[in-house]
Each structure stands twice: as C-alpha cells, then as structure tokens.
Amino acid sequence: MKSExxxxxxxKDATIFKVGGFRPENTIQESWIGKVSVYRDEETxxxxxxxxxxxxxxxxxxPNLPFIHTKLLNTKILTxxxxxxYPECLEKMGENWLIREYENLDDIIVKxxxxxxxxxxxxxxxxxxxxxxxxxxxxGLSSEMEDEILELENSGEIESYYDxxxxxxxxxxxxxxxxxxxxxxxxxxxFGNGFEFxxxxxxxxxxxxxxxxxxxLMFAKNDQTNxxxxxYDFY
Numbered sequence: 001m002k003s004e005x006x007x008x009x010x011x012k013d014a015t016i017f018k019v020g021g022f023r024p025e026n027t028i029q030e031s032w033i034g035k036v037s038v039y040r041d042e043e044t045x046x047x048x049x050x051x052x053x054x055x056x057x058x059x060x061x062x063p064n065l066p067f068i069h070t071k072l073l074n075t076k077i078l079t080x081x082x083x084x085x086y087p088e089c090l091e092k093m094g095e096n097w098l099i100r101e102y103e104n105l106d107d108i109i110v111k112x113x114x115x116x117x118x119x120x121x122x123x124x125x126x127x128x129x130x131x132x133x134x135x136x137x138x139x140g141l142s143s144e145m146e147d148e149i150l151e152l153e154n155s156g157e158i159e160s161y162y163d164x165x166x167x168x169x170x171x172x173x174x175x176x177x178x179x180x181x182x183x184x185x186x187x188x189x190x191f192g193n194g195f196e197f198x199x200x201x202x203x204x205x206x207x208x209x210x211x212x213x214x215x216x217l218m219f220a221k222n223d224q225t226n227x228x229x230x231x232y233d234f235y
Contacts, residue, residue: 014132014176015067017125024124031060034120048083049095053115066129077102132176133165138184174199178218191220191229
C-alpha cells in the first residue's frame with residue numbers, strides 16, 4: 001500500500017473549534033467554552049461529591065456543526081461540567097464530571113448562571129471541518145495498518161509515520177482521534193467496552209485551562225447504554 005493510500009485510509013472528519021476572535025450573538029445556536037447558559041427549568045450548575053459547584057466547561061450546539069458524529073445525531077445541545085478536583089480516569093459520570101444532552105429544545109431555558117470560583121475564561125467557539133489522523137502510539141491505528149506503515153519505513157519510502165500523518169488536530173474537537181500525550185488507550189475499547197471516542201477539550205492558554213500539564217480531556221460514548229466515559233493524560 002502506498003503512502004497516499006494509507007493517508008486516505010487513516011483520515012477521519014472532525015469539527016475543530018477555534019476560540020474567540022469574533023463577536024458572539026448570544027443565542028443558543030452558538031457553542032461556548034467556559035460557559036453554560038442552557039438548562040431545563042429544574043436544572044442548575046451541578047455540584048461535585050464535596051458539594052462544590054462544578055466548573056461550566058463547554059456548551060456545544062450540534063445541528064450547525066460542519067461535521068456531526070453519528071452518536072450525536074439526535075442531540076441538539078451538549079453541555080459539560082467538571083469538578084475543580086479532577087476525577088479519576090474512566091471514573092463514572094456524576095460525582096466529579098457531568099455531560100447533559102438535550103434532544104428537544106422545547107423545555108430548554110436560558111439561565112445566567114456562573115461559578116464564581118471558575119478560572120476558565122468564557123469564549124464563543126467557531127467551528128470548521130478538517131481531516132484528522134491518529135497519533136502513532138495507541139491513537140487508533142489498527143495493527144494491520146501499523147504493519148503497512150512499518151513496511152514503508154523499512155523500504156525507505158518514508159522515514160517515519162509522521163511523514164504520512166502530518167495532520168493530527170490537537171484543538172478542541174468533535175470526531176477525529178484523541179490527542180494523547182502519553183501512550184494512548186486506543187479510541188474504542190480503551191474507554192470501556194462499547195465506548196467510542198466522541199470529543200475532546202484541550203489545555204488552552206487563551207481560556208486559562210491547563211489540564212494537569214498541557215493535557216486533554218477525552219470523552220467517549222456508549223451508543224447501547226448512552227453512558228459517557230472520560231479519560232485524560234498529560235505530559
């Protein structure tokens with residue numbers, strides 16, 4: 001298999017989010033980092049296991065994204081909260097992190113809620129579609145594809161995998177592949193049986209978010225149970 005064929009086979013579409021740089025319209029059709037303004041009437045900012053308000057991390061309006069993951073096709077808005085004290089990797093959702101999905105906006109209202117202790121700066125997000133490729137070590141390549149790439153290296157056609165895979169997207173994104181800092185856990189089974197990587201929020205100086213040490217929060221979903229799973233690593 002030639003390098004261009006491999007590049008095509010390993011690529012996936014992803015929605016990449018750029019932070020700020022434009023004036024928001026402040027409608028629910030916008031996506032935000034560091035801010036959550038949509039809730040059901042009975043909902044508020046959730047608390048963690050210590051009774052502390054979680055940090056509003058992101059609000060993503062799905063229908064107008066250039067790429068929509070198949071596991072989000074029925075979701076209109078997704079909101080994300082996380083405790084100031086990070087959960088354990090793959091810890092069940094609820095006590096230290098929470099995702100809310102809204103399939104129907106009829107019962108959604110806008111609330112001006114914030115966590116006064118939050119250090120994450122609020123910015124609107126601009127979405128664009130890009131191709132994404134996996135990182136080499138545990139990032140989503142099949143063993144068969146790894147063998148094909150090693151053959152190209154051994155033949156001298158390429159010096160390394162990254163001669164082919166020069167388009168990994170490290171930003172906040174939906175779809176594509178997770179941006180592991182250490183050896184990865186794959187994109188499916190590593191998050192738990194039946195889970196598939198869906199989106200990530202990355203360390204970002206502009207929004208004052210540093211996940212331990214320049215890491216990323218990576219979220220996966222199980223389409224049989226609709227449960228979410230969270231993994232993160234850092235340098």
